[in-house]
Amino acid sequence: MSDGEIHVLDLFAGTGGLTAGFHAGSARFRSVGAVEMDRAAAASYAASFPETPVSPGRIEDWLERGDLPKNVDVVVGGPPCQGFSTLGRQDAEDERNTLWRQYARTLVLTQPKYFVVENVAAFARSPQYLDFVAETGPTGSLRDYAFQHRILNAADYGSPQLRKRAVLIGYHRDLEFPGFPEPTHAAEPTLNGLKPYVTVGQALKGVPLEPDKDDVRDRVTHFHSIPMPGEFSPRDLHWSRTYTMLSRNRFANIPEGGNRFDLPADLLAPCWVKHKTGSGDVMGRLRSDRPSVTIRTEFFKPEKGRYIHPKADRAITHYEAALLQGFPTEHRFIGNRGEIARQIGNAVPIPLGAAIARQLAKQF
Missing domain, CATH: 3.40.50.150 (Vaccinia Virus protein VP39)
Known part of the structure; x- marks a missing residue:
């Protein structure tokens, strides 16, 4: 050294x-x-x-x-x-x-x-x-x-x-x-000097509720002479997704901290009608006043876990997932949406x- x-x-x-x-x-x-x-x-x-x-x-x-x-x-x-x-x-x-x-x-x-x-x-x-x-x-x-x-x-x-x-x-x-x-x-926290948990609301403070970076997704860079999408800063990853009206109606009926068990009968998927037990995180909405659940590689799919934004009727974006993982502003991501999601979730x-x-x- x-x-x-x-x-x-x-x-x-x-x-x-x-x-x-x-x-x-x-x-x-x-x-x-x-x-x-x-x-x-x-x-x-x-x-x-x-x-x-x-x-x-x-x-x-x-x-x-x-x-x-x-x-x-x-x-x-x-x-x-x-x-x-x-x-x-x-x-x-x-x-x-x-x-x-x-x-x-x-x-x-x-x-x-x-x-x-x-x-x-x-x-x-x-x-x-x-x-x-x-x-x-x-x-x-x-x-x-x-x-x-x-x-x-x-x-x-x-x-x-x-x-x-x-x-x-x-x-x-x-x-x-x-x-x-x-x-x-x-x-x-007790008297031994520990701080309270950092919450989702604190981590996402100042992030626009509406994704606003779809215009940067066409960037191209080269790695070992191979063209690849990118490079993107964490802030560049605030990308939107297209949802069906059924999905939007489901999101709107799930309160903060809620999940698929909060949905009315007409919005339940057939498999949910038959299964009244199981994971409470499926189609779950995060809470602003608590830390998030584990950010996995398919965080952009609400049906995979508790990944609905605390306030907006959508899943968290790649940017928000990167913030929940703690990536600094200077970090850079290269790849398509699925590849970058895996990078974030596996980190x-x-x-x-x-x-x-x-x-x-x-x-x-």
Whole structure:
């Protein structure tokens, strides 16, 4: 390190949520490399962090090429979680479940002081997690390392979003465990100095109720000579959607904090008529006075969760989702609507990443 810099390598980097969080947590962190298979996400990372070399493609290919940076102090990343996510069909044989092995291989090759793995809360109960633990045993490839894990809620660290994630913090056995960041916010603050949760209303304050950026969607940029939509700032993502009259009538009948159970019989979908139980978040409206639910990759579809705007009769826009994730104004996004939605929904909330970064920075 020079001038107190802490060198960070970001694996499965996405659009750079963890990198943005580390940069927000301490100016000492310098990103020296990133790897991301999704080309649009890699392009967004490159546009947001132009001084950081980005490798678009499979991590296995990157490792085979030997493009690893030298003098890495911290490795961060969240291997794809779809194979053992509690959402959708779980598949023990999903090849994405084994990508943690490439993460471990990178640790062996770069020998960082610390590492951070972020994933869905279910990861800590998966066979892959137990395999990861085994690798830190006396005969494992990571025998020089140890780690601890904890389920952290992004709202506890100033994010306007309730999002629980498994966070693993590892350290070289020659060093001390750095600990987990202490919460700074709470739903019901007490006398111990915690701040109240940041709410949806606070996060979206000043955002026009009517989307007003449809005119910028035709921009084109090039990434590795491939034309792609963009680049867009978070504010550029305040795009509208076209809804049927039926959808608009449904939105209008759902109060703040309500959901499909508030709809009159003539507005119910046939499947809802037959199913009086199930998720209360389906066709749900956010509340201004609380943090949002977890922002997932299909936040623009009200039928997928509690994603209706607190006041307007529409789903939240890409811009509003980016604000609920904590993306700074200087971040850049490249890709079509679906690709950018995946980038936003898959990202680590920036306030959570910043809290982890501040905790690690104390060790240097």
